[in-house]
Amino acid sequence: MDALVRLRRLGFRKWYERQLLESHLYLVTCLLGLIAVLSAIELFGARRSAGEAVLAIAVGLGGVWVCLFCWQRYSRILQVAERLGDHAHCPRCDAYARFEIVDGGRALDEAAAGDGDPREVWLRGRCRKCGCEWTL
Numbered sequence: 037m038d039a040l041v042r043l044r045r046l047g048f049r050k051w052y053e054r055q056l057l058e059s060h061l062y063l064v065t066c067l068l069g070l071i072a073v074l075s076a077i078e079l080f081g082a083r084r085s086a087g088e089a090v091l092a093i094a095v096g097l098g099g100v101w102v103c104l105f106c107w108q109r110y111s112r113i114l115q116v117a118e119r120l121g122d123h124a125h126c127p128r129c130d131a132y133a134r135f136e137i138v139d140g141g142r143a144l145d146e147a148a149a150g151d152g153d154p155r156e157v158w159l160r161g162r163c164r165k166c167g168c169e170w171t172l
């Protein structure tokens with residue numbers, strides 16, 4: 037689903053909360069990948085046959101891939117959420133996260149979320165309290 041549509045449907049607070057939850061699930065998965073790597077090292081050290089060595093290498097490589105992929109997703113999601121969260125105060129009345137989304141940058145889309153620069157993510161918000169518009 038388009039990130040902007042999802043953000044409008046959920047509202048900023050819920051979207052932010054879910055981003056934090058999703059990013060920390062990636063962090064937990066990253067740690068599981070690290071455990072797989074450590075297990076593979078242990079398994080490789082105690083190998084008794086070529087089959088066990090191949091299994092240890094496969095588990096180790098899989099763990100490295102999971103670890104790197106999940107770390108990248110964790111940091112990207114968290115950077116985007118924190119960047120938008122830091123600017124979610126209305127500049128006129130200081131209301132937090134009480135705005136409608138007028139427009140948003142393309143980098144916010146999930147398709148670009150993997151490789152885009154988090155600084156390219158922007159939202160145009162209109163305060164529900166005072167009507168002020170600003171770019172997050």
Ligand SMILES: [Zn+2]
Pocket residue numbers: 126127128129130131163164165166167168
């Ligand atoms: Zn305001």
